[in-house]
Amino acid sequence: MERTAVTIQHVASLAKTSPSTVSNLLNGRTDRMKPETRERIELAMERLNYRPSQIARQLKTGQTPILGLMVPSVANPFWGEFAQQAEATAREHGYQVLLGNAGRDVEAEERYAESLLSLGIRGLIHGSSPLSLEHLGRMAVQGMRVVTFDHRGASPPSPTPGEDEYDSVSVDNTTIARLAVEHLVALGHRRIGLLSGPLKTSSRQLRFLGYRDALEAAGIPFDPSLIWEAHGFDGFGDVEGAELGRIGTLALAAGDRPPTALLAINDMFAFGAYAAVRELNLRIPDELSIVGIDDIVFAALASPPLTTVRQPLQALLAAAIPRVIARVEGRDKGPAQHQILPAELVVRGSTAPPRVDASQGSSVSGPTVRRCRRTTTR
Amino acid sequence: MERTAVTIQHVASLAKTSPSTVSNLLNGRTDRMKPETRERIELAMERLNYRPSQIARQLKTGQTPILGLMVPSVANPFWGEFAQQAEATAREHGYQVLLGNAGRDVEAEERYAESLLSLGIRGLIHGSSPLSLEHLGRMAVQGMRVVTFDHRGASPPSPTPGEDEYDSVSVDNTTIARLAVEHLVALGHRRIGLLSGPLKTSSRQLRFLGYRDALEAAGIPFDPSLIWEAHGFDGFGDVEGAELGRIGTLALAAGDRPPTALLAINDMFAFGAYAAVRELNLRIPDELSIVGIDDIVFAALASPPLTTVRQPLQALLAAAIPRVIARVEGRDKGPAQHQILPAELVVRGSTAPPRVDASQGSSVSGPTVRRCRRTTTR
C-alpha cells in the first residue's frame, strides 16, 4: 500500500511488448502502431492502474508541466482573483501552478526563481511590478521564461533595459487613470486627489502620468498637495492598502483645500478611503467622490458600490499563459512581445457631481453634517 | 546561455573528487569528511554556480519539497488568505506549494490529487470540506498524506468512515455558531435567521448544529422558516457567496415575521446581506443585526464594520503544515490526529439590540424608513 510502484516496464511486460512502445503510446506517437498492440497496452495500463511518473519524464526531457506564479500576496483579493484565473487557465493547457508570494521583494523573487529552476520549472507568470525589472532579465539568462503584467504602458516610449528578455501583457495603465479622471472631470470635479502607495512600480507611475495628463487636458492645474503617496513605509502596501488609503484620505481631507474627489491607486486603497470617510462623518459620493482601480469582488458589494476601472483579468491571463507555455516548450522563439489590453470604466455609486460650494470641501474640524440619507422609493 | 547544465560531476571533477562525495556534502553527511575536501567542493560549487537538480534528486528519493494546496477558490478572499498563510508557512519549512482550485468538486479533487502524485507530491493541504471525505481516504491509499480543515467538529462523536486515513486541524465549528448566536441572544434578539449555502459540508452542518443548540439553550424555539439555504444552485457558493447572501436576505426579509438578526455562514454571505439591506432601505445594525464567520479583511472595512467570528488562520496552518511534512518525510507514522482550535468572536458595528417593536421587524413592503443617520461628534 505504499507508493505507486507500477512502472512503464510492468505495463510493457504485461502487454507483452517493450517499454519504448508503451512510451510511444504515452506520447501520442501512435501513428504507425498496430491497433491491437495499442489495445493490449491500454488494457495493461488500465489493469495495473498505471500512472506515468512526471518526475522520471522530466528528468529526461527537462520539461515539467508546472508554471511558477509570483504575486505580491494572494491575500490581496485582486491577486487572489489573478491567481485563481491563472490556475484555471494553466490547467486548461495542461499545466499546474506553483504559488509564490514574494511581496514584491526583488530578493525574494530571485530566491523563488532559483528554486523554481531547480525544480525544473522554466515558465513564470510574474504578477508584480517593481520598478526595476532587471532581475527578470537575470532569470531569463538562467533559462526562465517570464511573462510580466503591468509592465511598460503605452506612454514611455523608451524601452527599459533588459526588456527584451521577457514578454509582457498589460493593461494600459495610463489610460486607466485617464479614464477615471475624465469621469470625475465630466462630473464637475476640479480638485481631484490621488491616493497611492509608493509610486515605485511602473504601473503606478504610469497611472500617475495618466492622472496628470487627464488633468492637463482638462485645463486643471496640477496641485502636488492633492497627491498622497504612502511613505516612511516599508513595502508596497499590497496588504495594508486599505489602511494606507484610510490614513491618506484623512491626511488629504485635513488639508486647506481638500479634494472633492479621489482617485485611489487600487480598490483596496479606495476602501480605506471609505473607512476614513466614515470616520469623518462625510458621505460618499455627495461630499466625496471616490474611484478605484481593479474592480475586485467587493467593489460591487460596498456601500455605496464603488466606481472603478476594471482590469480584464481573464483576458490578461488568457493571453499570458499560452505565451509562456509556448516559450517553455520552445514553440515560440521570436523576440519579446508586449501586449496591451484595454481597461474599462465601471461607473457605480461612489461618484457624483461635487457639492456646489465645492471650494469649501470636506473638513475634519467643520461642523458635523447632519442630513438624511437619500432614500429611494421603490 | 541555455539551461543550467552544471551537474554534480562537474563540481566533482573541478574539486578533484567524486560525485558521491559531493552528494554527501549536499546531504549534510559531512561528519567524517576532511575539511579541505569540503572546502574544495564548496569552492567548486561556488565557482560553477552549481544548483542541485531537485528533479534528479527526487527521482532517486521519491521526495519532492512541494505540497499540494487544494482550496475551493483563491478568488474567495478567505481562501486567498488561507493560501497566503499556507505558502508562507510551507516556505518556512523549506517547502513550496502547488495551487489547486478544485471548487469543492470531488472529481476535480481526485484528478488534482492524481496529478500531484504523478509529480511526486505526497503531501496535501486540503482546505475544503465536502461532506463525503471518502475520496481523501482513497488518496491516502495511493500514498498521499493529507491534512484537512473544517473536518470533524467537536459535536458528532461518531467518526466518519475513513477518518483515520488523514489528519485534520480545524476550528470548532459548532462553537463558532454558538458564539455568534449567544452574542445575538444577549443583545435581545429572538428571531435569528441563518443564511447559508447548501448545508453539504461538514463545517456548515456543524455550524447549523451550533446555531440550533444555542437557540435551544436560550429557550428559543427553532423556526425552520428562519433558515435560508441556497438551493436550485449547483455548487457551494464559494465565489457567489455574496450574491446568495443577498438573495437569501431578501427572501428572509419578505417573510411574515422576518428575523431581526442574521447569522451568515461566512463573511461573503454577510456582505451579500449588506447589499440586500441597502436595497431594502434598512439600516444595519438598527433594523437588522448581522454576524459573519471568518473575519476576512473586508469585515473590518465594511460600513458598518462586520461583527464576525474569526478563524485563527495562522494557528491553523502553523499546526497543519509541519504535520503533513512530518508525514511525508516519514517522521510521523502515528495514527491520525484531529486537532481542534478555538475561534473568537469579534464584535464590531453590525450588531445591536433589536428595535423594541421587534415583532414587526423589517419588511419590504412597509413604509420606507426615513431617519437620520447616527452621527457621532468627535
Next chain:
DNA sequence: CTGAAAGCGCTAACAC
C-alpha cells in the same frame, strides 16, 4: 574518508 557502480522511471535514437 573517498570512489566506483548500479540504478530511480522514462525517453529517444537506432537497430531489427
Next chain:
DNA sequence: GTGTTAGCGCTTTCAG
C-alpha cells in the same frame, strides 16, 4: 511496427 540501448542528474550501497 517494435525492441534495444544508453543515458537524464543524483543517491546510495559497497569496496577500497
